[in-house]
Amino acid sequence: MENKGLIIIIVGLIFSIIPYGIFIGIPLIILGTYLLNKKVNNPTEDIEKQIKNKQEELENINHKYETLSEEKEKDLNNEIKEKQDNLNNLNEKYTNLEQEKQQSFDKNLKTRQEQLRNLDNQIKQKIKELKLVNEETDLVDLGLYTPQYDFLTSIEFKDKLDELRKKQKQEAKNKTAAVCDTELIVNGDKRKGKAMTNANINQILKNFNLECDVIIDKVKTSNIENSTKKIQKAFKSLNKLNERNKVRITQTYLNLKLDELNLAYEYQLKKEEEKEILREEREKQKEEAKIQKKLDKEKNKYTKENEKIDTDITRKTETLEKTTSDMEKEKLKQEIEELKQALQNNKQEIENIETKKQETGAGYVYIISNIGSFGKDVYKIGVTRRDEPQERINELSNASVPFKYDTHAFIFSDDAYELEKNLHTKFDDKRVNKVNKRKEFFNINMDEVKQIVEKHKTEVHSFNETPEAQEYHDSKKIEKQQT
Structure with a gap:
């Protein structure tokens, strides 16, 4: 029992050390003291002295607690003050930013209003000039001017x-x-x-x-x-x-x-x-140079093949003269004959190439459309000397048009430029551009295109009545979905 009272006192002392634990520690110390006093019939001076020491320790603990509490409170107050100061600074910065933002907005608004007034004034001035001058005319009116002179240059x-x-x-x-x-x-x-x-x-x-x-x-x-x-x-x-x-x-x-x-x-x-004539001439010369270069390349290819074939024929002929086997002789004769035939074919190809090089007017007249760029019933009639005329259409599609051209007809002619000229003359009154006749666009319909194809049907290499216009139709579908 004596130890129990002492244990309670020790526990009370431990609680007293902990902040706010004094409220539990003191009652425990009192209880422990009471138990010690109750069970010990003859308290000695040492016990009383110990109690007194414990009381002094308790007082010291209370003093330390009070000191600690004051310091803690002071630290908390300082921290609160620091946080409050930071908050005040933030509020001040926020207020300043709001003011600057409002000032900037007001300034921009004023600038925009001034720009708007200037634009309004400019628009009014342009409207006056437009009414005064009235220079804008319709596309049809552009063809009303009748030239007064017929000079050639x-x-x-x-x-x-x-x-x-x-x-x-x-x-x-x-x-x-x-x-x-x-x-x-x-x-x-x-x-x-x-x-x-x-x-x-x-x-x-x-x-x-x-x-x-x-x-x-x-x-x-x-x-x-x-x-x-x-x-x-x-x-x-x-x-x-x-x-x-x-x-x-x-x-x-x-x-x-x-x-x-x-x-x-x-x-x-x-x-x-x-x-425009010079530009077209340069374009024609440029395309002709490409064609001539391509023909020269093909000619060189066949020439080199012939040199190799001649060498093979000479070598096999020498072998034929030396061999004694009848079977081997027949085989060599057959191979030599095949080589001679290949040689003859290559010579014919070279002659064809030479003919093409001389026929500088031979080529294809093309009829193409672009409904996405120019609308329906507008056709371009042009000419190209290339063996693959679609290459020229692809080049035109890569130029400054939003959609690809659709090919309706390729018509071969020994004098393609003359055929193109005749078609341009035939549809002269249906030109889109009435002023610049170097432009090759015409307001004609598919029936008129069919008449051209029918007239030159033996020279027509391909004909497509309906334009594919895939990119244009896909764009319309996307546009419809977006709306």
Whole structure:
């Protein structure tokens, strides 16, 4: 029992050391002390001393606990303060970021609004210019212009332009470009009146020439008719402004300016046409060079084979002369005969190649379509000299078109370029591009394509009535699914 009381006291002391364990430890110490006092009838001075020591230890433990609690509380308070400070800093940063973000948004919004206003102003200005100039015309209208000159080269156009401008200068020099319908007298002096008249004539001509130069410099297919109207309008406006001065531009000079306008326009067209012809010629030469190179390669192949065959024939002939076996002789004779036949075949191929090299006009006229790019009933009629004409179609499909071309017909001809020219002439009124006749697209239907095929059926190598247009149809299906 004595040991039990002591054990309880020790347990109480252990609990007292643990933070907040004092509330259990003290009662245990008291209980243990009580048990010791109760069971020991004659407590000694040592026990009392031990109790006193334990009480002092308890007080020390309580003091340490209080000190520890204060330190712990202080650490917790410091940690809480640190966390609060961090939170305050984060809140401040967040507030600053929000302010900066709002300021940036407001600034961007203001910039965008300013850009929008500028764009609106530009659109309004362009609308005014469009209404004023009205240069946009429909595709059909592009074919309404009738050429005024039939010069074959751009040099002829340029010479005519120079001649026309000389006439204008001569008109001005002869005082017939602009005239005064009355004789002016200034302060009773005819000379001063004549000087004023000359000054007025020079001024009206200068203004008219400047306006015409700007209009002529900008003339193109889409504004040729408008440009004519502008020059006529400038003629009427300047003459009306100078009615008080009795000065006017003559109709003859106006006609010269209109001639210059038409000539300058056709000069541009002729230069573009010559560029297109040169480009086509270079393309033709490039393709011809490829064909010639390919033919030379084939010829070299057969030539080398023949050299080998000649060597084999010579070797087998020598063997034949030396052999004594009848069976071996028959075998060698048969092999020599086969080699001679192969040699003859190769020589024939070489002759065919030489013929092809001389026939520079032989080739295929192709008729192709691309409904994904140009729509239905639009066909391209072109020519190629290649033995494999589909290679040319593949090249065209790899050019700047969104979908591949579909081939409808390949027509062989000894003069493919002449056949192509005849077909272009036949469908001249059905050209898509009425201005640039170097373009090879025509608004024709499948019945007209069939007529071409029927007329040249003996030379037609392939014919497909219905275009596959696989990529186009697949694209339409995907587009439908996406919507």
